[in-house]
Each structure stands twice: as structure tokens, then as C-alpha cells.
Amino acid sequence: MKTNPNAKLDEDWKSLDGTMVLNIPFPEDWTDDELKRMKPIVVKFPYQVNYLHSYGQDSPWFAALSNGQLLGTRCKECGFTTANPKLACQECYTPNSTEWVKLPMEGKIHAFTVCYFGAEAFLDQTPFILGLVEFEGVDTLMLTRIVGLDPEEATLDWIGLEVKAKFTKLTQIKPTDVYFVPKS
Ligand SMILES: [Zn+2]
Numbered sequence: 001m002k003t004n005p006n007a008k009l010d011e012d013w014k015s016l017d018g019t020m021v022l023n024i025p026f027p028e029d030w031t032d033d034e035l036k037r038m039k040p041i042v043v044k045f046p047y048q049v050n051y052l053h054s055y056g057q058d059s060p061w062f063a064a065l066s067n068g069q070l071l072g073t074r075c076k077e078c079g080f081t082t083a084n085p086k087l088a089c090q091e092c093y094t095p096n097s098t099e100w101v102k103l104p105m106e107g108k109i110h111a112f113t114v115c116y117f118g119a120e121a122f123l124d125q126t127p128f129i130l131g132l133v134e135f136e137g138v139d140t141l142m143l144t145r146i147v148g149l150d151p152e153e154a155t156l157d158w159i160g161l162e163v164k165a166k167f168t169k170l171t172q173i174k175p176t177d178v179y180f181v182p183k184s
Contacts, residue, residue: 055173058085060100065178066171070103072138083135083142091139103135103142106164106183110134110141114151127151133163133180145179 024041027034055062061084064071074081075098080091083103088095112131115122122128131146147166149158163180171177 057087061085062173065167065175066173068167070105070142070165070178071100072103072135073098074101081138082140083133083138084140103138106162107133107135107142107180109146109158109161109163109180112146112154112158114154129154131163131180145176146181147179148181 061071070083071085072081072083073086075089075092075094077094077097078089078092080089081101082090082098086098089097110132112129114127115130116127117123118126118128129146129149129151131144132141133144134141146158146163162183164183165178166181168177168179
């Protein structure tokens with residue numbers, strides 16, 4: 001079977017996805033020395049991978065989040081309540097002992113830090129405030145962004161400050177879909 005030599009070339013062009021570089025100069029009478037002094041060709045093209053990630057049994061937590069609600073889990077054996085999804089109780093270690101519960105939409109700043117550096121996605125937002133929020137009746141804290149306070153004015157007076165949950169308008173099905181702002 002004859003193969004079309006252009007078929008492979010077409011595929012190569014497609015893989016460049018939007019990048020077309022044409023008519024790169026090349027001397028007719030080249031010397032080895034000239035080619036070795038040639039500046040490197042640099043090609044820029046979009047690169048994308050589809051990443052399939054399952055939230056598994058944590059899925060209800062994210063579904064609630066994208067609907068403006070916060071879920072936690074409570075152990076049916078000992079009552080220990082967490083602000084994040086737990087299948088097994090972290091207090092009494094009973095497996096499959098937890099049930100979903102609604103978290104309060106308000107809490108208090110338990111601790112905070114001002115981030116002047118962060119992961120790539122957050123770099124352009126520095127400085128920002130990361131806080132640990134405590135909820136009444138919940139035994140663990142929630143790590144979350146605190147918005148609406150000036151990071152340059154950070155003060156220990158913020159400890160204990162009442163905050164309420166706010167949700168990003170467009171959900172990304174990520175923990176960063178929720179953040180907290182001062183209650184008043
Ligand atoms: Zn327990």
C-alpha cells in the first residue's frame with residue numbers, strides 16, 4: 001500500500017495547533033560553519049493535556065460547594081465532627097463511621113498567615129491571607145482564603161474575628177471555590 005508522504009506532515013502541522021512558521025531563510029550556498037552558527041529556531045505552540053481526576057467519595061463535598069453549601073462529616077460512633085470529608089473517623093479510627101453534616105456558614109478566624117509567595121496559580125494574587133477558620137460544634141479547622149482584609153495591615157486583632165463564607169461566581173470544583181470575608 002502506498003502511503004501519502006504528506007499525511008504525516010499534515011499531522012505534524014496539526015500537532016502544532018495554531019502555529020504556522022513559513023519561509024524560514026536558509027542560504028543556498030551554505031557552509032558547515034554557517035549552519036553551526038545559526039541561531040536556534042524557537043517554536044511556541046499551545047500545549048494541553050486532559051487530566052481526569054476523580055473526587056471519589058469526596059464528591060458530595062464538592063457538589064455542595066458548587067451549590068454554595070459547606071459540608072463536613074460527623075462520626076456516628078463518637079460524634080467527632082470535621083470541616084472536611086472523612087470516611088473514617090480520625091478520632092476513634094472507626095472505619096466507615098461518618099455521615100455528612102451541614103457546616104455553619106459563619107465561623108471565626110482561628111489563625112492566619114499572609115502569603116507573599118504561593119503556587120503558580122496564586123502568584124499574581126500575592127500578598128493574600130490564608131486563614132484557619134473554626135466553626136461552632138466542629139472539631140477541626142478549615143484552611144481557606146480570607147478576603148476583604150488588607151494583608152499590609154495584618155494584626156493579631158484578627159484572631160477571633162467573625163467571618164462568613166462566600167463562593168466564587170464560577171465554580172471550578174476546587175476547594176478555592178469558597179473563601180471567607182469579615183462578617184460585618
Ligand atoms: Zn469517631
